[in-house]
Structures are given as structure tokens and as C-alpha cells.
Amino acid sequence: MFKEFAKGLSITLKHLLPGNRTTVDYPKQKLEMSPRFRGLHRLVPDQHREKCVACYLCPTVCPAKCITVESAENEKGEKYPKVYEIDLLRCIFCGYCVEACPVEAIEMTGAYELANFKREDFNFDKERLLKN
């Protein structure tokens, strides 16, 4: 009985040794996110404009209804999102928007440090989403 106890404790002690840590010293140290991580959204830029063609699939699929798109016609007669906004406070990071997009114009990045002080700061408009 004592033998088993010692064996168990030795495993615990082994884990206490340096080099066996599973947590990191956040925020001093940060983890590399898996490519599949669903963090802050990013609108993918194209040569002269955003890749998004304002097809309205992401706002339609979004279960939290937190995406606002307003389509319009640009000078070249193309469809583009005059408004593209995500209200991050309502987003549940399900990633459906990414899945729905027919032109791979929206992605989710590894960014997870999203805390902020003001409500407005959680409103990500087109410019901010393109910069991410």
C-alpha cells in the first residue's frame, strides 16, 4: 500500500521538476495558437479592395446576428461591402461566417486578447477588420 503511495507521489514530484510545465507565464509568455483557432476575424484584402463581395451569406448564417453588411456598387460597377461590421460583444466565435463565405474573404485569426474598455471598441468596422 505504501509502495503504491510512493509511486504515485513520485510521479507528482516528477511533474514538479522544471521542464515539465504545461501552463505558461501569461502575459509574459504567449502560446502559439493552432491554425484552426477561432479568434478575431480578419477581412482578407485583395489587390485594390477587400475580397468580400457583399454576398450577405455571413450575416445570414451568423447565429448571433452580429454581422452588418451593406452592399453597394463601386465605380467599376462591382458589388462591394459599403459597410461591414462585426459586433464582437455578441459574436460567439462559432466560425460559421468563415465557413459560409464563398470567396474566402473572411478568416479568423489567432488573436484572442480582445478585452477593452469601451463598448464601441468592440465594434469592428471594415477598416479595422482589414487591418487585422
Add this chain to the structure above:
Amino acid sequence: MVNLTIDGKEVTVSKTATIYEAACEAGVHIPVLCYAKKLLPYGACRICLVEVEQMKGRLIPSCTTPVTEGMVVTTTSDEIVKVRKTVLEFLLVNHVVDCPVCDKGGECDLQDLSYEYEVVTNRFEGEKFDLPTDEVNPLIERNMNRCVLCGKCVRVCDEIVGYGSYSFINRGFETKIATAFDRGLNCEFCGQCVSMCPVGAILPRPFKFKARPWQLKEVDSVCGYCGNGCTITLGTKDKKVETIRFNDKTGVNDGNLCIRGRFGYSYVNSDERLTKPLIRKDGELVEASWDEALAAAVEGLKQAGSAAGVISGARLTNEELFLLKNLAAAIGTDNLDNSGGECYKGVTEGLQQTLGLQASTATFPQVENCDAVLSIRSDFYETHPVFGMVVNQAVRRNNAKLSVIADKRGKFTKLPNARTLLHKPGLEVNILNAMARVLLDEGLAKTERLNGVEELKGALADYAPETVAATTGVDAEAIKVAARELAAAENAAILLAYGLPYTAASKELGIAAANLALLTGIAGRPGSGLYLCGEKSNSQGAIDLGILPGAEGMGVQQMLTAATENQLKALYVVGEDMLSSYPDRDAVEQALSKVPFLVVQDIFMSPTAQKAHVVLPAASFAEKNGTVTNAERRLQQLRSAIPSPGEARTDFAILQGLLTGFGQDAAAAPADVFGQLCAATDQYRGIDLEMIGPQGYVWGGDILTPITRNLVPVAGTQPVDAEYQLLVGSSLYHSGTVSTHAKGPQAVVAEAYIEFGREDAKALNIQEGDLVKLRTDAGEIQAKAKVDRRLPQGVLFAPYHFGALKLNKLYRGQAAIPVQVG
């Protein structure tokens, strides 16, 4: 009837049905692409293939194959699915898959079918189409790279609209839909092709990138323009009307619309709408609160009492008209009227004297089955375009013989085998009289039960076809044949339109047409009918509800005279821009300047409103609830789709406010008032809002039997003797003055014009677009010239919609105005 089995279900259908129609009846779904209910079967796409036991060995297109007794049909099997999938794959070989940016996405038949049949890969490869697109046209956007060659646009434009813009050009893989010489569209812009296209190849340009179909809220209402009363389904988003949706389930129009209905909605979103009440202070109109404005209006009208006048447009709802009538009673005046030129007299006096009725005797759909149609004066394609399409159906599908009594050529003239009795302006009555005479002389008239046969015979002594032919310029033989055809037809229709721009001899024309309807037996006979079609969406309602001068009261013309003579103390004008559209502008102007107190209720700051002491901002048709009655007596419901801009209120609410000011209780909602008005109006008694279903409710039933059968002699007129005569009328693209605020109609006809026939243009050395002047003793007008082939020599035409032209300086209600050019 034929019995057959579809997917194990027994169905009995009429023997003219196709397998597809039988399946619909049995509730079995067969996919289609090129089929449309209102078009003739075509069989272009082969998506609707089914198996038939009796025709083993091949698949049968269900949309073109008629049913036969005992047929056993299977609509799905592995083989059928495989073939349908292959058909879709073929369609997708060259199709640009534009779905994300295509405005059809979400309601595209190709998209839906590809999804249903899980077409995710394509076994065939080919180059994607790269054809030029038409994005320039302000109303109709065409992108033939998305076309699936179903031919619906070609067919609808030919079969229904009768215009024929499109055809297939080239062969094989190169086949495409194009206009003549592959140029831009220059057509009626009715948008039927837009509504028919199953994919995004033809789309409404004003709706481009505005919204996805699933985001739109759909509200069924009634077109606010003409007396045809088409159902339009408003597609709204964010409290704005964004487009008109296709709807062939509701109403009389089978989903057909004209440019006004389909593209003329945008005025409701206009920035120029009145949003606040205005009161004149120190000579200036300044914004005021509703309380102030209503109090001022009540005060002014109260003081005028029996010397007040009330003039209404015929686009208010029945409920509003009823309140208006109550208001006139509360003011204590009998001076009430609804149209400047009293053009309704053909109905209220003409039909009243002859048939004892004040409405058309039959309904529109019946005309499709007529064998003979007589259209008088108006080209219905211009005044009531969708009724024009119905006549086109009669002509094309039923071989109806169409005779047109007209002073200018129009689209009716061009229909197959149409006979145009092209006459000198203003002589319609003479020709109708001659036709009546032919019937009597040749013993074709059904005179039993008619009163006044002998008197009429006597009165027609001077109207032998040959005599009339000499005065009117119409071939005597044509008059005779037209009369004989009308008498011989089992089902026949006589059509006459009335409206502000053609008020001359309204009553006489009504009587002459009714005489003919009696002599031919058309009036009251099932399947046949006499149609008097009002210009505005509720012209008939205004007559039914008696928005007419009371026993002691004055009509518009008398009110205007009275005002000029300082006899009228106040005038309340609702929904009419009298200055722009009423005959005799100078008289209207004088009257409006002289009347001491003028209240104008409108949605725009019209020239009339600018003269007012109180301006009340009202609501458009898209913001209202209520009922309207169309030219075939069909009551239909308007439904509010968007809120009014700013502080604008519905005419109903405004009238309530005024009635309250007069110490009267006004019912709370249009629905309550509907009950009251039905109780108070003979024809509407017993009608309930519930009875007004998707197809509306026709008061008096499909056929209205004449109460009296009196033939009344009417005298014709003499031709105007002048080298050039100006006709005033309505242009296809506009209706009244409101459409000049709508982007759609404005995109096609942006300003007034004066139309010349080719010969005249040549003789006068006038080119299209030249600035021309017309003069009479009353004044002169100036506009750009339009040169066309419609007009006979010596006849000019100008549309009356544009206030800026001041056409009514010359137009005082004459049938034709002698003018000098230059």
C-alpha cells in the same frame, strides 16, 4: 376529363392539361425551368422529364405533353434524376457561377435545382461565357452570361406584352438572347421579362445590389397609378420600398405590370416628399405643428361653410373618400368633386341614362375569351397597359377581331389583324353612331327589350356610314365590318377609357358606346361587356361613393368660376395638382389666387400647394391601409408597407383630425370606416372586408345586368378645321403627375415633348430633339420635338403629365386644339 396516375396518385384533369399541370394538381412536384403558367408550353430545358408507362424507352417532357386517358406517370427514378442532373451539368458548362454577386441569388431556379440535385462537380468542361453585359440601361440590367436559354423573356415579350424585343440569335453553343441588332433595349420597360427570367440574366437595375431576396419583407398591395388595379407586391427593407416582387398568385394581373407599376414606386422614397405641415404667415409658407395646421384648416373651412369647395383626386382609398364626403357634409357644403375635367360623366351620366348603371358591366379576365373587341379612343396599352395585354391575349390566343377607333395609331393598331378606324380628331361619336346605324339598317340589332329604338333610328338619319366616312376620314366599309363583327360575336367587349387629358364629349361618348352595347346585346350578356375605365386607381370608387357635386352643389368647373367671381370662400384640395393637370391653367390659376382660403393636402410641394394657405403632408399608397375599386368594380386592399416620412400622415388620419375639429366622431381605423361606407353605399351593401380575398371582390358580380335599356340619341360633332391640331393625352410611361417624381418613368421619359408625325416633321423641317413652339390665342408652349410614325398628317400630340410644359394653357378640354407651329 381525363384520368391518369402520377406517382401512384389517381388524378382527373381536363383534357387540355399537360402532365406537368396534372402533377401540380395532384400535388406532385416536378422541377421546371422554361415553363411558366401564363406562357404557351415550349419545352426548351428538358428538366421536367418524366417516365410514362405507355411511352417506354424514352423520357417525356411533362410541360409540353398533354395527358391521355390511363397514363401512368413516374416523376422520379434513378434514371430521371441522372438525366436531370446531366441537364444541369450541361447548363453549368458555360454558365458563369456569379452567385455571390448576382442579385438573383437566393431565388434563382438554376441555383435551387443545382442544390436539389447536388450538382457539385461537372463532368463536362467548357469555356465560360464572356458576353458583353448591359448595365447602362436605367431599368433593366442584362447579363447574358447567366442565361439558360429558356426563352421565357422572348415569349413573354411576344405573347403577353406584344412588343417583341428579344429573339434567339446564332446557333448551337453560340446561341444567345438579343434585341434587334443586339442594341440596347428601347421598349415599354414593363419589366415582364425581368419577372420571368428564372436566373439572373435579366434583372431590375434600380434594385442592383440593394438586398438579398430573403431579406425583403413582402407586402401585397394595389398599384397606386391607374384604374387597372394591378396587385403589386412591395419588397421592403429597412422601412424603404426597394423593389416590386413578382407575384402571379394575387389580383387580376397574373403578375403582369407596366412600367409605372414595376418601376414607378420610387417616388415614395423621394427626398422631395412633404414632411411637415405648412401654414402661410406673412405671405410665406412656414412649418407648423399638426395641431396648428389642422386648427387653421378647420377654422377657415368652418367660416366658409356652404361657400366652401372640396376637390379630391381619385387616388384616395374608399375609406378616405367616405370621410371626405362626411367632412363636406360637416362643413355644410354640396360643392364636392373628384376630377377637373369631369371626365367621369360618361359613366355617371352616359351609362346612367342608358343602362341605369355607373360602372363597367363585366370583368377584365372575360375579355381574354372575347371574339370581337372594339376599343374607343384610347390605346389601352398607354392608359391601362395591363388591360392592353389582356386584349392582346384575346387577339393572339382567341383570334379576336379587334377594331380600334382612334385619332392616332398606337400599339393596338399593330396587333395582328387589328382594324384601325383612324379618324380626324374628336369624331368618335360620329363613328359610333354610324356603327349603330349599320346594326339597325342591316337588321343585326337585338332591339327587343330596348326603349327608344325608333327615336334612335330617326336621330341616326344623318349618320349613314358613307356620310360619316366622308366627315371622319374612315373607310365606310371598315365601319360596317366592325359593326357586323361586334354583332356577330358570341363574346364581345367595348372599351372606353376616361381621364383628365381627354375630357371632351365624355358624356356623349359614354352614351354612344352604351347604345352600341345595347344594340349588340353586349351589355349584361355573360362573357361580354362594356368597359369604362377610369384613369386613376380609384376613379370607380370615387363614383361609387358619390364624390360628385351634390344636388345644390357645384362641380370643379363651376367652383373655379365661382372662386374667380369671389363667390367661393374656401377650397380644400386633396391629392390633386390642379395647376399642372386641370384643363385651362389660366382659369385655375386665377381661381386659386382669388380664393381667400386654400388648403392643399398632397405628398409633394406641387405648384398648387405653393398657392395654399395651409399645406397638409399626406401619405403615398405604400403607407396606407384601405380599399380601392378598379375599373371593373373590383375592390382590393391596400396594405401599408412602410412608415410615412417625417410627420406626414395618411389622408385618413388627416381627415379624422379635421372631422374631430368639426366636433364629429371619426371611426378609429379604416376597417371600421369600411363597414360604415358599405352600409351607406348601395352597391357595397353586405360586403365585408373578409370577402375581399386574394382576387379582390367584384361588387355586383362578374356581370352587371343593365337596370334600364334606353337608347339615347347623341349628336356627333364636326371636324376641327385647322392645318395643325394638337391632341392631349397620356404617355405610356407616365400616369397623372405623380409619376414625374418617380425615377423609373423619368429615366425613360424625363420631360415633356411635342410629337410630330414623319410627314409633318419633314414639311416643317423639324428634327427629333429640336425645340418647337406651339401657339394658340390662349398662349404658347415650348418643348422638344419627338418624331414618330403614329400620327396622321396635321395631328400633333403632347403628354399632359409635366407641369413645367404648361400644356393646359392651351388645353381647355377640347378634343383637339388648333395650333400654329413655330
